[in-house]
Amino acid sequence: MIAIVGLLIGILLGLVLKVNIPDQFSPYMSVAILACLDSVFGAVRATLSKNFRADIFISGFFGNAVLAAGLAYLGDKMGVPIYLAAVIVFGGRIFDNFAIVRRLLIDKAKSH
Amino acid sequence: MKNNEATIFVFAASIIIGILVSLNINFGKKTERIFLDAKQYQDAYNLKVKYQSEIGALRDQYNHYNDKLNKYIYLSKNGEEVLQEVKDEINRNISETGYKDVHGPGIKIYIEDESNNDDESMSAGDEYMYRIIHNTDIMYIINDLRAAGAEAIEVNGQRVTDRSEVYCLGSFLGINGIKIATPFTITAIGNKDALKTYMEDPNNFLKSLGLPHRQIFFTVEAQDDITIKANEGQPKANYISNVKK
Numbered sequence: 001m002i003a004i005v006g007l008l009i010g011i012l013l014g015l016v017l018k019v020n021i022p023d024q025f026s027p028y029m030s031v032a033i034l035a036c037l038d039s040v041f042g043a044v045r046a047t048l049s050k051n052f053r054a055d056i057f058i059s060g061f062f063g064n065a066v067l068a069a070g071l072a073y074l075g076d077k078m079g080v081p082i083y084l085a086a087v088i089v090f091g092g093r094i095f096d097n098f099a100i101v102r103r104l105l106i107d108k109a110k111s112h
Numbered sequence: 113m114k115n116n117e118a119t120i121f122v123f124a125a126s127i128i129i130g131i132l133v134s135l136n137i138n139f140g141k142k143t144e145r146i147f148l149d150a151k152q153y154q155d156a157y158n159l160k161v162k163y164q165s166e167i168g169a170l171r172d173q174y175n176h177y178n179d180k181l182n183k184y185i186y187l188s189k190n191g192e193e194v195l196q197e198v199k200d201e202i203n204r205n206i207s208e209t210g211y212k213d214v215h216g217p218g219i220k221i222y223i224e225d226e227s228n229n230d231d232e233s234m235s236a237g238d239e240y241m242y243r244i245i246h247n248t249d250i251m252y253i254i255n256d257l258r259a260a261g262a263e264a265i266e267v268n269g270q271r272v273t274d275r276s277e278v279y280c281l282g283s284f285l286g287i288n289g290i291k292i293a294t295p296f297t298i299t300a301i302g303n304k305d306a307l308k309t310y311m312e313d314p315n316n317f318l319k320s321l322g323l324p325h326r327q328i329f330f331t332v333e334a335q336d337d338i339t340i341k342a343n344e345g346q347p348k349a350n351y352i353s354n355v356k357k
Contacts, residue, residue, distance in 0.1 A: 004126070006127045011131070
């Protein structure tokens with residue numbers, strides 16, 4: 001819940017601030033966003049299963065984003081679509097995490 | 113407590129993602145999709161390549177001027193060195209514009225018509241007009257040489273500069289106000305192989321001189337070292353002056 005509220009606030013902030021990033025960075029940003037989303041899903045899951053660690057979350061959040069963007073950039077330079085690797089891995093993990101979050105939430109709801 | 117901490121982090125991270133998403137997705141303006149056919153794509157691609165090479169050239173130019181500026185700043189402690197540098201550059205400009213002797217690899221084109229031939233078949237008329245070399249012929253050759261990247265051109269000892277005319281003076285040609293006559297030797301400094309290939313290309317002008325109705329004799333010879341003399345005299349600048357920016 002808190003994640004969705006944060007997301008909305010962030011989107012509104014971004015719209016109000018109207019900071020434009022250059023078009024050529026756009027594809028890298030998309031991959032970076034995917035990496036960030038993965039981290040957030042991971043954090044939600046960890047919170048629910050009560051093994052959240054701030055250091056791991058922060059390092060993963062920024063590290064994954066930078067690595068994904070870097071890989072996408074490298075792939076672009078080499079003409080190999082390496083960003084696909086990031087998309088598949090993070091995409092898969094987001095769904096995995098979401099599945100686990102779902103189960104945990106449903107279990108929680110049932111136990112009440 | 114731990115749960116709280118996680119909530120705060122997730123909240124902050126969500127805000128960051130939200131900002132990134134809104135930066136990346138333009139809600140306001142719709143990106144217009146244009147579908148290109150193969151030719152349009154090719155044209156657009158060529159345009160892109162052209163602009164890229166222009167950007168590269170401009171960047172080189174920028175680096176060149178930046179180096180120069182840095183050199184001046186670095187040398188500015190020693191006035192004489194700066195002066196020498198400026199003098200070198202002036203000399204280089206003078207030789208590039210044609211007012212100094214230069215040498216380098218290049219080609220020598222020799223062309224000769226039959227205007228000295230007293231043969232009866234060379235009676236006056238259209239045929240005769242075809243079979244002599246005109247100022248326009250020389251102009252075409254000079255133009256082709258420039259297109260092929262010649263850096264210095266000379267016709268019978270007359271350096272062709274940006275102010276040179278190639279004029280018809282009856283049976284002579286006038287270049288730089290000097291009368292010259294057949295046979296003509298045109299020398300050009302540049303990439304000798306490129307120049308030779310370009311001039312001997314059947315699609316370029318020189319080959320057309322050898323066609324049956326013209327029958328003008330010509331040879332093209334690549335040489336490793338050609339010296340081209342300076343244009344005598346100085347460019348006049350009585351009327352032009354710099355535009356102040």
